Amino acid sequence: MPFATLPTPCVLIDIDRVTANIRRAQDYANSHGFALRPHVKTHKIPTFAHMQVAAGARGITCQKLGEAEIMADAGLDDILVSYNIIGFDKLARLAALARRVKLTVAADSAHTIAGYLRTARAANVQFDILIECDTGGGRCGVQTPDEAVALAQMLDGGTGARFGGVMTYPAAGKTALAAEWLAVASARFDAVGIPLPVVSAGGTPDLWRAHTLPGLTEYRPGTYIYMDRSQVAAGAARLDECALTVLSTIVSKPTPNRAIIDAGTKTLTSDLLGMDGFGHVLSCPDATLTGLSEEHGILRGGGLPRIGDRVRIVPNHACVVSNLFDKVYVVSGDRVVDAVTVAARGCVT
Amino acid sequence: MPFATLPTPCVLIDIDRVTANIRRAQDYANSHGFALRPHVKTHKIPTFAHMQVAAGARGITCQKLGEAEIMADAGLDDILVSYNIIGFDKLARLAALARRVKLTVAADSAHTIAGYLRTARAANVQFDILIECDTGGGRCGVQTPDEAVALAQMLDGGTGARFGGVMTYPAAGKTALAAEWLAVASARFDAVGIPLPVVSAGGTPDLWRAHTLPGLTEYRPGTYIYMDRSQVAAGAARLDECALTVLSTIVSKPTPNRAIIDAGTKTLTSDLLGMDGFGHVLSCPDATLTGLSEEHGILRGGGLPRIGDRVRIVPNHACVVSNLFDKVYVVSGDRVVDAVTVAARGCVT
Structure with a gap:
């Protein structure tokens, strides 16, 4: 099944990137003993x-x-x-x-x-x-x-x-x-x-x-x-190494320069970690996720998608995003290969 | 059971305040038609x-x-x-x-x-x-x-x-x-x-x-x-009308002016809503919750509690806090009277 048909917002985990990220860090540790x-x-x-x-x-x-x-x-x-x-x-x-x-x-x-x-x-x-x-x-x-x-x-x-x-x-x-x-x-x-x-x-x-x-x-x-936007900012990862993305739909476009996505703080959290914007929207290089309310995200800039279009977002902070979801979709390329329960989600005690 | 014995961090809902908050708003609406x-x-x-x-x-x-x-x-x-x-x-x-x-x-x-x-x-x-x-x-x-x-x-x-x-x-x-x-x-x-x-x-x-x-x-x-710290800041509620609090334990006190609580962004979120600090710590009027990581909160100031002590926190934003918990404890005074499942938690689609 292509992930494009999943209900949004949802979390996609690119399993090939996960595998590579695990391998890269382990090789680094091994090489330094x-x-x-x-x-x-x-x-x-x-x-x-x-x-x-x-x-x-x-x-x-x-x-x-x-x-x-x-x-x-x-x-x-x-x-x-x-x-x-x-x-x-x-x-x-x-x-x-x-x-x-x-x-x-x-x-x-x-x-x-x-x-x-x-x-x-x-x-x-x-x-x-x-x-x-x-x-x-x-x-x-x-x-x-x-x-x-x-x-x-x-x-x-x-x-x-x-x-x-x-x-x-x-x-x-x-x-x-x-x-x-x-x-x-x-x-x-x-x-x-x-x-x-x-x-x-x-x-x-x-x-x-x-x-x-x-x-x-x-x-x-x-x-x-998973890596995330904050790790890219810190120089610890490249954007194309980020394995966790949020799939989201444009639900409103009140003005040509403002589009509203169906992901807010209950999906992306308000973690900024010192950066501008609440995530990196892939395929919209000229747009910034300038604000979030609980279930809406405000995307501003040029070249915005249309209502009904979907975007993938690299969140600022992967750890707090996965903690909001009961399950994540494991993908390889554009295919869903599994749906996995986030078993320890919410285990704060 | 006194809520003081609950595992922390956890969410307490004061049912008497909930009842009063519901009544107050309904009376206001009724009176204005x-x-x-x-x-x-x-x-x-x-x-x-x-x-x-x-x-x-x-x-x-x-x-x-x-x-x-x-x-x-x-x-x-x-x-x-x-x-x-x-x-x-x-x-x-x-x-x-x-x-x-x-x-x-x-x-x-x-x-x-x-x-x-x-x-x-x-x-x-x-x-x-x-x-x-x-x-x-x-x-x-x-x-x-x-x-x-x-x-x-x-x-x-x-x-x-x-x-x-x-x-x-x-x-x-x-x-x-x-x-x-x-x-x-x-x-x-x-x-x-x-x-x-x-x-x-x-x-x-x-x-x-x-x-x-x-x-x-x-x-x-x-x-x-529930009301919360942001509503108090907006003048929409008094602090003693806030019905949702987070119960948290001091787990570390590295210096006399820094205490660490077991609630971080996975409990309180990083919502600031324009305010300073990540919540109002009741019983610590001279302390500020200056920083959060995922599972730690940093409390700075004078008159800090000791390791093992518990504090109640009025969060900046109640809505995103309750969305992090599978269940909340309903309390009346210092007694737990119920534990209720947050049935629609995480329902973002």
């Missing part, structure tokens, strides 16, 4: 996670327990939950997960680590802990290498909750800053005689600079499987 | 649509056919789809819907109307058509009253697809502009002897100015049932 641990938050689809592992990935990364549970249900057996897991109920879920898979989890505070130690002891389970380091991203993470060492020492001799290494989500475009931070941290750990089995970083914008991070053992790119 | 036709895009929950109708609403408004189909399945029987329905498959769904409910639909072009006329004839169904007018909103809609009259005349004598009146979604804060436009349009329709059974406008920001629109017969507010 570090492991890939793809972040599934982008696709939230077990089949794609299995493709990533089959291509050579060490395991997968999830941001939330709910995603990890879905992936474990589907047979993924080596999972990093790159998040501080807080609270009795969530720690119970963490313990249940540790019984099923080789589990690693993040921590950036004594509070978090105390919970992990209690959980591992009470539930008699084993998992590894990576100390999350704020190397310039300004989100989670300890502020200094000394704090990282101090947290690692809390885990000294732990048999259930074991120290596994360090992780960071560097600020986009600031790989050098993260490299400096990790070098200092590595020296500090060395000085106290604690080995660093894992040094983990992530982020697709700087994926191709990962090899410049000292002592890196694994990298956690997410968006690279 | 126009009908209310609430837009269900905000809640996407049939139970709440039935509450709106029970309070006196004429019927409901949906933006997409998928929403209307879910509402029709649940027994809502008077539906306006305020959208240009384009394409063979969607027109077939429109015809199927017209067999089940009293249906009204929007049009702003000869293309759209031709499709409606063909559909009504071929399927032998009846529905009403409102001509959508761009009274300053700059989205869909005919640009002049004369165009509206010309489209209405295309429907002259139609027995299946019948002219029903005009509708507009005025620019926020520009009710006077819409009023002027509608007054001119009304005179034009008068001059050609076409009555206007329905004059419909919408939008919660200007809900309380609806009575200043000349000849208004119905109003389509959506957000009013």
Whole structure:
């Protein structure tokens, strides 16, 4: 079936580009001797996670327990939950997960680590802990290498909750800053005689600079499987490597220079990520998606399509788009070859 | 059960505020002699649509056919789809819907109307058509009253697809502009002897100015049932009238002035709607939600809570938040009284 007949708006996944994107990143990691641990938050689809592992990935990364549970249900057996897991109920879920898979989890505070130690002891389970380091991203993470060492020492001799290494989500475009931070941290750990089995970083914008991070053992790119307009802007991908597009129909053309599409923030989200416009409309090079309301997009410029015509849009941010859809259509060329459920969609807990 | 024990992040709906918000808007409409036709895009929950109708609403408004189909399945029987329905498959769904409910639909072009006329004839169904007018909103809609009259005349004598009146979604804060436009349009329709059974406008920001629109017969507010931070900013609601909040946990506190919550754009979306910050954090009056990534929110300021503490957030935009969740928790005071499926979540087609 040609995708042109699908109800719009809908998400198309070009499977040939997905395959090539997975291959390219894995080859890059292989050639530099570090492991890939793809972040599934982008696709939230077990089949794609299995493709990533089959291509050579060490395991997968999830941001939330709910995603990890879905992936474990589907047979993924080596999972990093790159998040501080807080609270009795969530720690119970963490313990249940540790019984099923080789589990690693993040921590950036004594509070978090105390919970992990209690959980591992009470539930008699084993998992590894990576100390999350704020190397310039300004989100989670300890502020200094000394704090990282101090947290690692809390885990000294732990048999259930074991120290596994360090992780960071560097600020986009600031790989050098993260490299400096990790070098200092590595020296500090060395000085106290604690080995660093894992040094983990992530982020697709700087994926191709990962090899410049000292002592890196694994990298956690997410968006690279689909790529998107923000990655093209960051220089991490070409437009013709973007695998996720939104198919949309022109539903109104109130003026010659304004066309309205049936995709709004409930399809594309309002993520701008520092760019102008809410997506790149293929086949309309002179038009800009200047505004979105919930179910309408406003396309302005010259050479606009007619009412009833369809356009394909490369969204600003693929990860939040796929999270809005229960299923995506897998296409090869102009043919639909599958429809796949976004199994971990909406798993925010 | 107290809501404090729910897994976070999650959406809480204060049912007492919902009831009061529905009542307040209906009383206002009643007192000014126009009908209310609430837009269900905000809640996407049939139970709440039935509450709106029970309070006196004429019927409901949906933006997409998928929403209307879910509402029709649940027994809502008077539906306006305020959208240009384009394409063979969607027109077939429109015809199927017209067999089940009293249906009204929007049009702003000869293309759209031709499709409606063909559909009504071929399927032998009846529905009403409102001509959508761009009274300053700059989205869909005919640009002049004369165009509206010309489209209405295309429907002259139609027995299946019948002219029903005009509708507009005025620019926020520009009710006077819409009023002027509608007054001119009304005179034009008068001059050609076409009555206007329905004059419909919408939008919660200007809900309380609806009575200043000349000849208004119905109003389509959506957000009013929940209200949100943007409506408070627009002066349409007080903070203590906001019925939808997001419950979130502090998962990290890297510095004394930075706390990280477990709600990001996959919970709150990146909608700013012209405001600073991504939501109003109740109980943290000195803190600002300065940034979101997909699963983290960054709270900066003084008096921040501790790791493990929970906060309630009034989001910038309630409609896009509820569209991210499969279910919401109905609360009264601090008790959970129900968990309701967001039945039309993700119905963008």
